[in-house]
Amino acid sequence: MSQKIILIDGSSYLFRAFHALPPLSNAQGEPTGALFGVVNMLRAHLKEQPDYIAFVMDASGGTFRNQLDPQYKANRPPMPDELRAQIAPLKEIVQAMGLPLLCVEGVEADDVIGTLATQAAEAGVQVEVSTGDKDMAQLVGPNVMLVNTMTGSKYASDEDVFAKFGVRADQIIDYLALMGDKVDNIPGVPKCGEKTAAKWLAQYDSLDGVMQHADEIGGKIGENLRETLHRLPLNRDLTRIKTDVALEETYSDLALRARDVDQLRALYARYGMNQALKELDGAGAPVNAAGSPPSMPQRVSAPELPAAVELPEGWSERGEYVTVTDETALKAWVDELASADAFAFDTETSALDPMRAELVGLSFCIHAKRACYIPVAHEQAAAQLPMALVLDAVRPVLQNPAIAKVGQNAKYDIHVLRRHGIDVQGLRDDSLLSSFVLDSTRRHDMDSQAQRALGLTTISYEDVAGKGAKQIPFARVELDRATEYAAEDADVTLRLNALNVAELEQTPALLSVYRDIEMPLVPVLARIEANGVLIDAEVLKHQSADLSRRMLAAVQRATEIAGRAINLDSPKQLGALLFDELGLEAQVKTPSGAPSTNEEALEAIADQHELPRVILEYRGLAKLRNTYTEKLGAMINPDTGRVHTSFNQAGAQTGRLSSNDPNLQNIPIRTEDGRRVRTAFIAPPGRVIAACDYSQIELRIMAHLSGDEALLRAFESGDDVHRATAAEVFGKTVDAVTGNERRAAKAINFGLMYGMSAFGLAKQLGVERHEAAEYIALYFSRYPGVRAYMDATRAQAKELGYVETVFGRRLYLPYIHSRNQGQRAGAERAAINAPMQGTAADIIKRAMLAVDAWIAPHASRALMIMQVHDELVFECDADFAETLVQQVSKLMSEAADLRVPLVVDSGMGENWEAAH
Known part of the structure; x- marks a missing residue:
């Protein structure tokens, strides 16, 4: 067996880990995010037991490239202090692990890796370059493979490189020279992106070929190329990795050294790397009392955090998987499933939309590291069982509620199997949701979880099916490869x-x-999604036509104001017109410091000139047309005649449901045009739409959590709470409160829940900042319990690193101790709002469970068809509507026992808007 060397691009991973992970810190407040990400990757590499290994980092100071071009990397911002602070401890850990650490002056880490890779490959050693840098693809060749442990991508051949970049490995240098690199300040051919560079190299083979035929390339891009010809040879020199650096070590000097266990133990303990510490000391070793989730560092000193769960032996390794293609093997697996207490399952399909996807195969796992894949619709499989036979065999176990099922985003699989005649029962666990409840701020996809908790780089879909235009349907994936991917998922x-x-x-x-x-x-969500909602496409068509006419009118008015034609969809043209030609004073800047033309920026200058108001009107109309009136009709499922959204339980960190394809949560309701869109959501003949909506639920939760007597009194009285608040704040009777005073009180009531400052309130009310500050001070003087709650919540967030809902859901706040004032302020605002928004989410979810149970016997008469924020929407028989809204309102109001009543507003009508 040939030997193997792993060359780790430490600088690349350090930067990527820093930007990919939240700003974690240990109990002493030292930053650990990047450190943690890189060390986890190193531990995974060490489990591969390579013959040779090296961790390569950039040395300080310039390199030969700076001599070639003084502007090389000149625009890079200084390294953040929080990242710089993690370099020294990383080097300590690397060396304590026994990894050779290389930093060579005058060249970059890429050049050191390129030299070692070339040496080893020529000696017949298998080289694995571990990096996230695309420039390294130029090294791929015989015996040299690139692996990105953060994404799972692997490039072992020209075919792999071509599938990713559209060029061969030996063309990567020229590819990069043509495109340039903004990060490294290498100017390429203007407007030459990935596709253009690949196209030119496919036609002319090399950079020299492209340069020789530059006169043949037409259009503006051809002009750009010819104007850049003088620069391209330098670009090539800058992007070419040196493979002949004079090094003190050769690859054969890079064997793994003995680790310094005592030093590693001290370093792991200091930086809160509890899983690494347990792995170092064995299963019985003590861990920090604070503990932390698997593969997550300790964020703050928090005794309340659960202790880390020990990783069973071998769970960081790949399993053994089989393809089931004959009836004997199928029966054996089904018998095992039938006798199991629980098993994991997964489906492979033809599409992402579960309402249209066709089944391609199923995978099952009963015991860790042993799973199977059963293909049913692969196009070129030499042998596979008929789909009907397989479905008949697995239906009894999948429909048996006594056998627990485990999935990852199992709602998708439930839909697919339902449409293929299997009603899955007994779903007990979902690894996506269990991860989400543990910590909603991290990523919950299976690949990210596997890397984080198991130190395992899973096979990605792109690994087996390709990427982009060259991606093939799963039904065409070769069976052995499909089995590796699908069975691993289960x-x-x-x-x-x-x-x-x-x-x-x-x-x-x-x-x-x-x-x-x-x-x-x-x-419950699966049933709502399957029910779908009826859409009147003709209503939307008429609305689209009206919006188009008004958009055109806005364009014409903008043209009159500007005195010339102007593209209202071009931020660049708008910026030049508004700020250069008209001389308006920009109130909002982009991150680069240029005047912004986003909605906030235009609102800020709308009182200076008519044009910003016209642009805002145009954009509002365009958004409605492009997002809803044009698209909703096209999303009607041809099989059901309805639109089926997808609800995401893990879409918002506070626990609120989100929806997509289409997104029903963002249909604007404050404008007449937005409300018109809801008139297209209709009921079939003989039925009506009914809607039940919590009234001011987050403000009621604030009253419950704060226990403020005046606020509790305002809700218990049943009066208009905003008018009651205005009466308190302004020292008047309720009847004497003016409209403006009520409006100010409403803005304060809701604004404080989202951390609104005096500046924000002043902007919203159109008053001076000092006046808004006085309003807020008066509010807190009348509602001292609210101020006390907010102060206590901020303190809890800083002490524990999280806040909780009434029902115990946690929202971690990784930025609560950030040195960045903006990030820290944002975390403090989230700390105030999350308990209210999260509790509201928990309450309506509990209500949905109760309503679903009640509605089940009445399924022929009523359907729950939507959940939108604090509202549940139904389609029901007209003569059943009164019964439904009464019962649903009762169940919703009983979904939580708060100090104030939960009030539910309800209505019904021929469409969704009429139900309000």
Whole structure:
């Protein structure tokens, strides 16, 4: 067997980990985010037991490239202090692990890696370059493979490189020279992107070829090329990785050294790397009392955080997977599934839309590291069982509620199997949702979880099916490769969920959120999505035509004002017109410092000139047309005649549901045009749309959480709470409150929940900042309990690193100790709002569970068809509507026991808008 060397691009991973992970810190407040990400990657590499390994970093100071071009990397901002502080401890850990650490002056880490890779490959050693830098693709060749452990991407051949970049490995240098690199301040051919560079190299083979035929390339891009010809040879020299650096070590000097266990133990303990510490000392070793989730560093000193769950032996390794293609093997697996207490399952399909996807195969796993894949619709499989036979075989176990099922985003699989005649029962766990409840601020896709919790780089979909235009349907993936991918999904899902649930069990409140709210909601949402909503495409068509006419009128008015034609969709043209020609004073800047033309910027200058108001009108009309009136009709499912949204339980960190394809949460309701869109959501003949909506639920939750007597009194009285608030603030009777005073009180009531400052309130009310500050001071003097609650919540957030809802859901706040004032202020605002928004989310989810149970016997008479923020929407028989709204309103008001009543507004009509 040939030897192997792993060359790790430490500088690349350090920067990527810093920007990919939140600004984590240890108990002493030292930053650890980038450190943690890189060390996790190193631990995974060491498990591969290579013959040789090196961790390569850039040395300080310039390189030969700066001599070639003084502007090389000249525009890079200084390294953030929080990143710089992690370099020294990283080097200490690397060396304590026994990894050779290389930093060579005068060249970059890429050049050191390129030299070592060339040496080793020529000696017949298998080289794995571990990097996230695309420039390294030029090194791919015989015995040299690129691996990006953060994404799982692998490039082992020209075919792999071509699939990613559209050029061969030996063309990468020229490819980069043509495009340039903004990060490194290498100016390429203007407007030459990936596709253009690949096209030219396909036609002319090399940079020299492109330069020789520059006169043949027409258009503006051809002009750009000819104007840049003088620069391109230098670009090539800058992007070419040196492979002949004079090094003190050769690849054969880079064997793994003995690790310094005592030093590693001290470093892991200091930086809160509890999983690494346990791995170092063995299963029985003590861990920090604070603990932390698997593969997550300690964010703050927090005794309330659950202790880390020990990773079972071998769980960071790949499993053994089989393809089931004959009836004997199928029967054996089904018998095992039937006798199991629980198993993980997954589907492979033809599309992402579960309402249209066709089944291609199924995978199952009962025990970790052992799983199967059953193909049913692969196009070129030499042998596979008929789909009907497989579905008949697995239907009894999938429909048996006594056998627990585990999935990853299982709602998708439930839809697919339902449409293929299987009603999945007994769904107990979902590794996506168990991860979400543990910590909603991190990523919950299976690949990210596997890397974080298992140190395992899973096979990605792109690995087996390709990417972009060259991606093939899963039905065409070769069976052995499909099995590796699909069976691994079921296996890793089983492992991840076991770890997640074990950790949830250490915190009863979190376990309750998972078991009593999130998991029971999965089949409820699946039913709502399957029910769908009826859309009147003709109504939308007429609305689109009207919006188009008004958009044209806005364009014509803008043309009159500007005195010439202007593209209202071009920020560049608008910026030049508004700020250069008209001389308006920009109030909002882009991150680069240029005047902004976004909505906030235009609102800020709308009182200076008519044109910003016209642009805002145009954009509002365009957004409605492009997002809803033009698209909703096209999204009608041809099989059902309805639109089926997809609700995402893990889409918002506070626990609120989000929806997509289409997004029903963002239909504007404050404008007449937005409300008109809802008139297209209709009921079939003989039926009506009914809507039940919580009234001021987040403000009621604020009253409950703060316990403020005056605020509780305002809700208990049943009067208009904003008018009651205005009476308190301005020292008047309720009847004497003016409209403007009520409006100010309403802005304060809702604004404070979102951390609104005096500046923000002044802007909203159109008053001076000192006047808004006086309003806020008066408010807090009348509602001291609200101020006390807000102060206590901020303190809790800083002490624990998280806040909680009434039901125990947690929102972690990784930026609460950030040195960046903006990030820290944002975390403090989130700390105030999250308990209210999260509690509201929990309450309506609990209400949906109760309503779904009540509505089940009446399924022929009523359907729950939408959840939008604090509102539930139904389609029901006209003569059943009164019964439905009465019962649903009752169930919604009983979904939580707060100190103030939960009030539900309801209505019904021929369409969604009429129900309000």
